[in-house]
Amino acid sequence: xxxxxxxxxxxxxxxxxxxxxxxxxxxxxxxxxxxxxxxxxxxxxxxxxxxxxxxxxxxxxxxxxxxxxxxxxxxxxxxxxxxxxxxxxxxxxxxxxxxxxxxxxxxxxxxxxxxxxxxxxxxxxxxxxxxxxxxxxxxxxxxxxxxxxxxxxxxxxxxxxxxxxxxxxxxxxxxxxxxxxxxxxxxxxxxxxxxxxxxxxxxxxxxxxxxxxxxxxxxxxxxxxxxxxxxxxxxxxxxxxxxxxxxxxxxxxxxxxxxxxxxxxxxxxx
Numbered sequence: 031x032x033x034x035x036x037x038x039x040x041x042x043x044x045x046x047x048x049x050x051x052x053x054x055x056x057x058x059x060x061x062x063x064x065x066x067x068x069x070x071x072x073x074x075x076x077x078x079x080x081x082x083x084x085x086x087x088x089x090x091x092x093x094x095x096x097x098x099x100x101x102x103x104x105x106x107x108x109x110x111x112x113x114x115x116x117x118x119x120x121x122x123x124x125x126x127x128x129x130x131x132x133x134x135x136x137x138x139x140x141x142x143x144x145x146x147x148x149x150x151x152x153x154x155x156x157x158x159x160x161x162x163x164x165x166x167x168x169x170x171x172x173x174x175x176x177x178x179x180x181x182x183x184x185x186x187x188x189x190x191x192x193x194x195x196x197x198x199x200x201x202x203x204x205x206x207x208x209x210x211x212x213x214x215x216x217x218x219x220x221x222x223x224x225x226x227x228x229x230x231x232x233x234x235x236x237x238x239x240x241x242x243x244x245x246x247x248x249x250x251x252x253x254x255x256x257x258x259x260x261x262x263x264x265x266x267x268x269x270x271x272x273x274x275x276x277x278x279x280x281x282x283x284x285x286x287x288x289x290x291x292x293x294x295x296x297x298x299x300x
Contacts (some may be wrong), residue, residue, distance in 0.1 A: 033144050034178040035122055036166075039088065041080045044070050049099055049175055051116060062113045063102035065141040067095070084173060092165040096175065100163050103177070105129065105143045122177070124160060125205035148208050159183055173234065181296035183288050185210060185282070186245075186253075186273055188225050190289040196225040199286075200253060200297070210283075216256040223248070226291065227273060243293060245271040259299070270296040 038060065040050035047067035052059030073083055088095060106113040108126045117124065128147040146157065164176045185201035199214030227243040245253075250269045257267040272295065276282060279290035 033121060034176050035117075035120060035189075037175045037177055039080075039084055039173060039175065041070055044073055044080065047095060047099070049103070050157045052184065053174070054114075058223075060071070060112050060116045062106055062116060063099040065098055065102050089165075089173065096163045096165065098143075099175075100161075101143045102141065103163075104157070104160070107155070122161075127157065128208075132187045140148070150208075152210075153208055156183065156205075179299070180266040181268075181270065181298040183294055184297050186293040186295050187214060187279070187284065188227070188291045188293070189279075189284070189286050190225055192288070195219040195221070198225075198249070200257070215260060216253060218249075218252050218256050227271075227293070230272075241270070241272045242275045243273045245269070245295075247271065261283060268300050270298070272296075 037049040037051065038053045038055065040048045040055040040059075042048060042061070045066060046061075046064045047070060048061040048243065049062040050059045050061055065265065069087065070080060070083055073080060078086075103113075104124065104127055107117060107124050108114075108129065114126075129144040130147040131144055144207060146153070159180045159182065161177055161179050164178065165173055167173050182203070183205070185199075186198070187199040187201060190196050197217050197219045200216040201214045202211050203209075204211040222260050223246065227245045227249070230241060230244055232241055250271045253269045255268050257269070258265075261267075273293035274295070275291065275293050277292055279286050279292060282292040284292065
């Protein structure tokens with residue numbers, strides 16, 4: 031479980047844009063993200079403060095900056111012990127990603143963050159889902175950035191075991207192997223209801239996630255209970271009932287010895 035973490039915009043000698051762990055950027059604070067931002071280099075000559083720039087420029091298009099800070103957090107977590115320890119001590123556990131140092135020299139944005147060593151589509155989707163950065167304001171109107179985990183994308187596999195009982199498997203992403211885990215972590219038998227989830231008819235323009243099916247409430251709760259039962263640290267799980275069909279077992283590289291259908295869905299750790 032990862033609680034949201036509030037971070038604060040900061041600069042170092044008007045050369046970098048950073049996210050600090052302290053609202054006043056005190057000496058003992060940690061910059062968990064930092065990159066050279068050309069827009070703040072000349073602020074002192076212009077007679078403007080960093081706070082002026084945040085309120086007058088940053089606020090107008092925060093996503094232009096938050097995306098680069100997001101990349102910087104992951105890279106800092108991988109290479110800076112202070113960042114790794116600070117986040118880990120607060121329960122915000124991230125995978126340590128691999129970066130391709132050779133590609134660094136070809137990166138055009140000058141942020142100091144190399145390209146990821148693994149550039150596969152599935153890997154990129156999992157990385158993109160690690161966390162969000164959202165610009166918020168406190169009661170006095172001062173901006174801050176909230177870092178919050180996103181639900182994990184997992185595979186939900188309906189296995190039609192005709193010799194025994196049909197069952198569902200949940201297959202998680204394995205960050206060490208940089209691929210889907212070889213074995214499902216949860217098995218939940220199906221009693222008294224159809225194995226396949228309910229098919230939905232959702233207009234494409236209102237369905238950005240490509241949802242095709244919906245689990246019953248009973249099935250979602252049983253999978254949540256199975257996940258909770260395997261938790262070593264008391265983490266609770268919330269299974270989204272909405273799924274996207276992606277193929278059968280062999281099409282998804284699975285050999286389960288029974289007919290199977292594979293879906294993708296979200297699991298939130300609460």
